[in-house]
Amino acid sequence: MMEILAPLLGGLGLFMLGMALMTDGLKTAAGDALKSILGAWTRTRARGLVAGAFITAAVQSSSAVTVATIGFVNAGLLTLGQAIWVVFGANVGTTMTGWLVSQVGLKLDWGALALPLIGLGMIAGLALKSRPRLGGAAQAVAGFGLFFLGVGLLQQAFSGLTPQIAALDLEGAGMFAIPLFILVGALLTTLTQSSSAAMAITLSASAGGAVPLSLAAAAVIGANIGTTSTALLASIGATPAARRVAMAHVAFNAVTAIGALALLPLLLWASEGVLDGAHLVDDTPGRLAAFHTIFNLLGVLLILPLAPRLTRWLAGLFSTPDEAVSRPEYLDSNLLQTPSLAVRSLALECWRLHTLALDLASAYLGESGRRTTAPDHRREALSELAGAIRDFIDQLTQVSLPPESGKALADLVRVIQHTEELLQASAQLQALPAPRTGPALKPAWDGMDAEVRASLSIAADRETFTDTAAQTEKAFQSLKKTLLAALAEGSAGLGPVDTGLVRAQVLRRIALSARDGRQRLGDWLNGGEPEAVEPD
Known part of the structure; x- marks a missing residue:
């Protein structure tokens, strides 16, 4: 058991450490550019959506973008109506992690790729301490190495678990299987405070084929729901503006989850078409990554007609006399x-x-x-x-x-x-x-x-x-x-x-x-x- 548990925990820890190093390094390397984009590219709903998606994909952290957006709202630089579209875009941008894991992390020789990246990144980071932006880029390179190393260890751990998972006969689990896997995905995200970590675990577990595609997709939906816990925890004791942005995050993810569940077979079929059309690797992890992106884009379409009413409703929440x-x-x-x-x-x-x-x-x-x-x-x-x-x-x-x-x-x-x-x-x-x-x-x-x-x-x-x-x-x-x-x-x-x-x-x-x-x-x-x- 320890032969499986050790790489599982170690892989998860390395993955999360790599994500943190990547995020911090990329933010340092970008300097004020990301703040400038966030401040200038939010005058319309479409631009706010694109800005949120782009920045999140760049720094690999929807939480960092959400926190920055809350800061802009508190400073009076963004209205609530602008901020919620940045948050919606951040949900789309965070799906980039699934593509990295499915198309790169699970396909390469993680030892041959990850170890040189870690070594070169850390050596360059130490040598470039006096130049913060270059040092941040080097730190991000080391973070990528740890990211891939963690994915490799997770893949190794779940390959050892495949016989045990297959013995559970998940295909015949019945009507309670999908709600159960939604709960598992939400709990994984809440416990790790990272939807990316939950995605990495889900994609790694599905790579061997032991977890059926529909149940793995349910876990992805659950991870999307669980990611709201970060915003809700950050809003405890925060300003009314911060709590409204957090509630916008919850509302979007709830609408998205309902839409994804209602159209689950159709979206899984569409994900296969996306992979074939883009000539990408068409396997279970790839289809899950495509599914993650498609249903978040679906969430944008679903929330679009509701956004004006949602904004007015949020504006009345947590209102103070002042x-x-x-x-x-x-x-x-x-x-x-x-x-x-x-x-x-x-x-x-x-x-x-x-x-x-x-x-x-x-x-x-x-x-x-x-x-x-x-x-x-x-x-x-x-x-x-x-x-x-x-x-x-x-x-x-x-x-x-x-x-x-x-x-x-x-x-x-x-x-x-x-x-x-x-x-x-x-x-x-x-x-x-x-x-x-x-x-x-x-x-x-x-x-x-x-x-x-x-x-x-x-x-x-x-x-x-x-x-x-x-x-x-x-x-x-x-x-x-x-x-x-x-x-x-x-x-x-x-x-x-x-x-x-x-x-x-x-x-x-x-x-x-x-x-x-x-x-x-x-x-x-x-x-x-x-x-x-x-x-x-």
């Missing part, structure tokens, strides 16, 4: 061809942005002037919302606009700017220490804080606009005079007075930004035009 804030509620690209409706929706979204910023400023200010800590991520969410509104305005400017709509856009852009000034001032207020309020200073501070809170409250009134600029300036000048008098009298030191003046200026900015944003919104909320807006 993400809900960052998504526009009133903007719809269908309104772009009707400028009056588009401007109306823009005004409503700007009002939403403005009032949410007012709420955040109030949280930073706190009750009775006491400083509280408001979440920075809420401010970031509002910044994302402002960016989405700007994108919509940019799209709207591409169509012909009547003069009144153009004037509205100018005012609404200024609303966004004033709101961003309000957010910046609020963040600055949070970073400042609470003011020192002795008996002489407290009335002036209370007056300034009361005026700022009143300005925020008035700016949140949708029906009427009241100009609070004069009262704000009066409260500011009174506080500044009191602070400077306290410094002159010696009742307050330079540090507290200096910090107090900065805080007073920030409070004035908050009040004026709130007032200016509400003034610019004017009557655009009700479909009208502001009566008078001072230039700013």
Whole structure:
């Protein structure tokens, strides 16, 4: 038994080590090229699919591509809609491993090929340590050697198991055989955390003919299902974006598996035709490799009409309050061809942005002037919302606009700017220490804080606009005079007075930004035009 178990475990270990070395080496050798492709080649679904397939085939790791895609989504460089097509492409690209094993690994003298590759690759890697990209290529060569060495050992192990497997009479196992082999394939992938390892085991086991083609194909389907475990494990405790990409992976592989099972005889027949047409080796491992590629391409065709709904469904999963804030509620690209409706929706979204910023400023200010800590991520969410509104305005400017709509856009852009000034001032207020309020200073501070809170409250009134600029300036000048008098009298030191003046200026900015944003919104909320807006 140990004569079979030792090469089986050793072959699996060498195969996985070779895959890891290949992946790391190829990624190092490629440098930033793969990231550039991933960032630039994803603007359409077809390009995202091709990019995912190409990069995965190049680095021999769908997990690496999925992790990189998640990083791009988290950084805002890829939308969810773009990312899911990269993931779908990665599933197609990962089928390259089956072709390598079936057409190369199981056909060559693995000792004569693998050992020189390992030796030359490692020697070259040591000699090229100072040149990372060349060293990475050398490491990949050594990885290929270990890859083929592992396949050879697996083939040797399963050749010894062929009589025992044949004695099981798998052909007559009945209706439970296919579900059982699907489970075996999924478990192999989950345990090794590598669908490539599960494929190598399946192809090696089928090479001797002991495992029937249909059951080996079921194990391949199971390996495809099991590969989702890597993405699911990586998404535990991760961001909502990461979990959505992982769920896209699960959804694609589930649809693909259902389609492959439903059309299993037809796909196996087609795989034979592919091998004959391409003049490749037509045996059980070759047909399994072709089957793996065909049913993943079938999965792309099946998911194509479902992708828009899938994207919308995923966008609603794992949603956080801040993400809900960052998504526009009133903007719809269908309104772009009707400028009056588009401007109306823009005004409503700007009002939403403005009032949410007012709420955040109030949280930073706190009750009775006491400083509280408001979440920075809420401010970031509002910044994302402002960016989405700007994108919509940019799209709207591409169509012909009547003069009144153009004037509205100018005012609404200024609303966004004033709101961003309000957010910046609020963040600055949070970073400042609470003011020192002795008996002489407290009335002036209370007056300034009361005026700022009143300005925020008035700016949140949708029906009427009241100009609070004069009262704000009066409260500011009174506080500044009191602070400077306290410094002159010696009742307050330079540090507290200096910090107090900065805080007073920030409070004035908050009040004026709130007032200016509400003034610019004017009557655009009700479909009208502001009566008078001072230039700013």
